[in-house]
Amino acid sequence: MLIPMLTRKSKNIPLELPRLGYGMMRLPTLEGSKIIDREKALPLVDRAMEAGINYFDTAYTYHGGDSEVFLGEALPGRYERDSYYLATKMPGSGLGSREKMEATFAQQMERLKTDYVDFYLLHAATREKFPYLDEVHEYFCELKTSGKIRYMGFSFHDWPENLEFMVDNYSWDFVMIQHNYVEDKSGRSGEMVEILKARGLPVFIMEPTRGGYLVNPPYEAASLLDEVRGDRSYASLAFRWLKEIDNVQLILSGMTTREILEENIATFEDETPQSEGEKAAIEKAVALFEEKNAVPCTDCRYCMPCPFGVQIPKIFEIYNWKKVHDEKTFRVIRSYFSFLKDGERGSDCQNCGACVKECPQRIAIPEELEKIDRFFVELRDEG
Numbered sequence: 301m302l303i304p305m306l307t308r309k310s311k312n313i314p315l316e317l318p319r320l321g322y323g324m325m326r327l328p329t330l331e332g333s334k335i336i337d338r339e340k341a342l343p344l345v346d347r348a349m350e351a352g353i354n355y356f357d358t359a360y361t362y363h364g365g366d367s368e369v370f371l372g373e374a375l376p377g378r379y380e381r382d383s384y385y386l387a388t389k390m391p392g393s394g395l396g397s398r399e400k401m402e403a404t405f406a407q408q409m410e411r412l413k414t415d416y417v418d419f420y421l422l423h424a425a426t427r428e429k430f431p432y433l434d435e436v437h438e439y440f441c442e443l444k445t446s447g448k449i450r451y452m453g454f455s456f457h458d459w460p461e462n463l464e465f466m467v468d469n470y471s472w473d474f475v476m477i478q479h480n481y482v483e484d485k486s487g488r489s490g491e492m493v494e495i496l497k498a499r500g501l502p503v504f505i506m507e508p509t510r511g512g513y514l515v516n517p518p519y520e521a522a523s524l525l526d527e528v529r530g531d532r533s534y535a536s537l538a539f540r541w542l543k544e545i546d547n548v549q550l551i552l553s554g555m556t557t558r559e560i561l562e563e564n565i566a567t568f569e570d571e572t573p574q575s576e577g578e579k580a581a582i583e584k585a586v587a588l589f590e591e592k593n594a595v596p597c598t599d600c601r602y603c604m605p606c607p608f609g610v611q612i613p614k615i616f617e618i619y620n621w622k623k624v625h626d627e628k629t630f631r632v633i634r635s636y637f638s639f640l641k642d643g644e645r646g647s648d649c650q651n652c653g654a655c656v657k658e659c660p661q662r663i664a665i666p667e668e669l670e671k672i673d674r675f676f677v678e679l680r681d682e683g
């Protein structure tokens with residue numbers, strides 16, 4: 301039986317898009333690789349389709365390219381082409397050369413086994429990509445005119461001033477930004493929602509739980525949220541907060557397991573609006589989240605691999621776990637010094653800077669690594 305998923309149309313995109321889209325960058329993988337575990341991932345796609353989550357967001361680079369290949373196996377031939385929406389992204393490496401952009405797009409169509417993409421985005425637009433925008437925009441417009449893409453946009457990881465530049469100088473159908481209740485003010489993402497609203501541009505959301513940070517709140521914030529959440533999960537509070545924003549057409553979630561998928565389906569089928577108590581608790585909890593906020597890493601892994609073997613996101617994960625949950629000292633020391641091998645820790649960073657320009661969170665990675673390594677060494681020596 302088909303279960304209706306809440307949908308939303310916009311003036312620019314008058315399609316019944318589900319409010320929840322499926323992000324294809326965190327699918328289950330085969331042990332020790334980026335290759336998607338088909339046996340586990342295919343039933344997830346089928347369940348999503350059954351529930352009305354028929355928007356799939358991938359990118360040239362997700363799962364080292366296997367995400368697009370997987371979608372090409374999971375959807376065409378198994379579902380009618382007009383029963384789902386495909387979204388993918390032009391990588392930064394294709395920019396600056398028309399031939400390279402054309403070859404990249406052709407490869408994406410081949411991987412996805414389709415002759416058109418519903419939503420095509422410039423991936424992770426930051427000011428470093430501005431020199432290529434004339435060319436990229438012209439190419440996207442041509443793709444749209446020829447029917448190879450239906451709607452064009454960009455995913456954005458920069459400051460509001462640069463967002464204004466992007467939308468005031470080029471025409472787009474939609475924009476994807478990182479937005480959640482913790483980054484609303486501190487990451488200035490709320491300002492970006494307003495900028496896009498003023499220009500009539502629908503907003504698509506990524507990182508709704510800030511890479512999982514809002515799913516496991518620090519103890520103090522959790523206590524506050526527990527007073528209002530009933531049997532809802534912490535993640536569902538984050539989605540409910542976003543669902544209330546009127547120019548947010550679609551919210552992406554990278555659902556790795558059936559459990560997360562089912563929980564999200566329930567959240568998005570629930571039409572009960574946020575209560576005043578819920579809004580107030582979230583507003584108060586933000587300060588507590590920020591107080592504990594160690595390194596704002598979302599585990600997107602754009603910085604990887606480090607040419608020197610440093611396990612950047614893993615180091616941030618161990619450090620954040622210690623800071624946010626006040627994890628037992630011996631456990632984090634063991635994680636840092638035993639689970640991470642020689643050559644993989646913060647002290648092994650050669651300060652080459654390669655990771656910094658890839659990080660959408662604008663984290664000063666080498667500085668943070670140095671600080672964290674010092675922190676763990678001191679912790680171990682004290683113990």
Ligand code: SF4
Pocket residue numbers: 606607608609610612648649650651652653654655656665666669
């Ligand atoms: S700056 Fe350090 S962590 Fe970043 S890529 Fe270079 S060596 Fe690796």
Ligand code: SF4
Pocket residue numbers: 596597598599600601602603604612613616658659660661662663665
């Ligand atoms: S450090 Fe930055 S690029 Fe690397 S995983 Fe974290 S957020 Fe992503």
